[in-house]
Amino acid sequence: MSSSALLSLFRQWGADFLEREAGPVPLRFPEGAGREYQAAKEAAILAYGGDRGWLELTGADTAGFLQRILSSDLNALEPGGGQWSAMLDGKAHWISDLLLYRFVRDGQDLWGMDMPAERLNRMEQALDMFHFGEDLSWRQQPWERLLIGGPQAESKMAQLGLPVPEPASGEPRAGGTFGTAAMEDGLVLRRPDRGMVCFDILAAGEKLSAWAEQLRQEKTTAAGWVALDILRVEAFRPRYGTDFNDSSTLPESNEWQRASVSKGCYAGQEVVAKIHTYGEAPRQLCRLRFDGDPVPMQGAELLDSSNKVLGKVTSWVFSPIEDAPIGLGILRRKGAQEGFSMLAVQGEHRIPVRVSLPDKNPA
Structure with a gap:
């Protein structure tokens, strides 16, 4: 079992676990996946978010660097927002799916890459390969991740005294939207990919465990992989390692929301544009x-x-x-x-x- 404070807490709560490439995740809790799913649809749940990894980038050349290597168009991305994105190889095979966020902390313009946890090392290798002296740097953060989701998620965040990210400009207040809110020694993301309104809290494991305990005392349901998977499939949110991998292409994965067909060149752009314009994968x-x-x-x-x-x-x-x-x-x-x-x-x-x-x- 991982040394994660959150995973230790969830084990105390009686969770079953699923072993994955990047480490264990709670599979289900004693209440059962049916009860967990119902709470996600009607009330609120708390869940482990460590199946995703996080890299932060900063520096004067970060925006231009990412615009050159990622599949999405960063030009319209303002601080506080996010977008679907990806890093591909020259034949449009996946290096990693990404949620790309832009935010400000302590007056500094930062970019965050959210990705499958098992792709963190591969992404750092790719960044290093594409980096030719531009003014930027990146790092992992020593944080754990706690998800709060469901129609009552905002009220649960307020009970904890945590900031609620506003939806990015022009987006409705609903599931499927992006947003960021910086906090001392942490960050809150509004996620579009969990099949429900969902906030992802990145902070030290001890803090997250205390907040999880508080929510649990207030009868908030803890949910595991099974319930999250039902929500994901209902919303057609393919998962790396399950529905596609590094031998798949973006067009065959039908993840078109991650691709710009109008911006300039990026790795895989020619394949993506050709299939989009002239036919199907x-x-x-x-x-x-x-x-x-x-x-x-x-x-x-x-x-x-x-x-x-x-x-x-x-x-x-x-x-x-x-x-x-x-x-x-x-x-x-x-x-x-x-x-x-x-x-x-x-x-x-x-x-x-x-x-x-x-x-x-x-x-």
């Missing part, structure tokens, strides 16, 4: 809806009516709001069509599946 990540019995089908092959393999299921959950199993899957072009029907096959199970396509909406 040979494979695409799609939404799936399963009929029949709710048999877990993650990893199942997806077959057409001729039993030809068209892809596989990458994520599977039972969605209470849909009252049906749903998921994500990577499909060849033939199957990546709205309403296309096929079978998910795993062992003796053959489950009917229907396909729907996410929006193709580049930045």
Whole structure:
């Protein structure tokens, strides 16, 4: 078990744990994932945010440097805001998905990169490779991360006396928005990627544990990976390492909100622009809806009516709001069509599946 103060606290609360590449995460708590999901939809939850990593960058050349290497267009990003972004290689394969934030602390203009925790070292290697003497530096922070999410998340933040990041200019006060609020020895992010209104508190583990204890005493539900995964899949938020990886491209992952097709060159830009302008990727990540019995089908092959393999299921959950199993899957072009029907096959199970396509909406 990690030396994390938050993880130690969650173990005391009886959480089961899931071992991941970057370390353990709480899987579920004794109340059960159903209760956790309900609280996320109707009230508020607290959860571990350490599945994501954080790098801070500063220096006079930071904005220009990031504009040159990232897939998003930073020109419209003001302090206090954020945007979907990515770092790609020259063939548009993923180096890392990113949430990019800009904020001010102690009068200093800072940029924050939020990414899968297992990609932190790879991202630092990439930054070092692209850095040719520009005036900038980057560092990891010795912080842990606590999530507070759900429709009552703002009131829970207020109870703790913590700043609530305002949505970036022009954004509604709802899930899916960005925002930042600096605090002494820490930071609060408004996250768009958890399938609910969500605040991510970055601070020392001892502080976060004290706030978590306070919320727990006020009957706030602790939630684990299972409930968070249901919310993620319902919102079509693909996860690195589950639904795509460094052998996937941004276009086939259908993460178009991370890409600018109008700004100048960045690694992978030619591939992204060509596919966006002239056609579709040979494979695409799609939404799936399963009929029949709710048999877990993650990893199942997806077959057409001729039993030809068209892809596989990458994520599977039972969605209470849909009252049906749903998921994500990577499909060849033939199957990546709205309403296309096929079978998910795993062992003796053959489950009917229907396909729907996410929006193709580049930045």
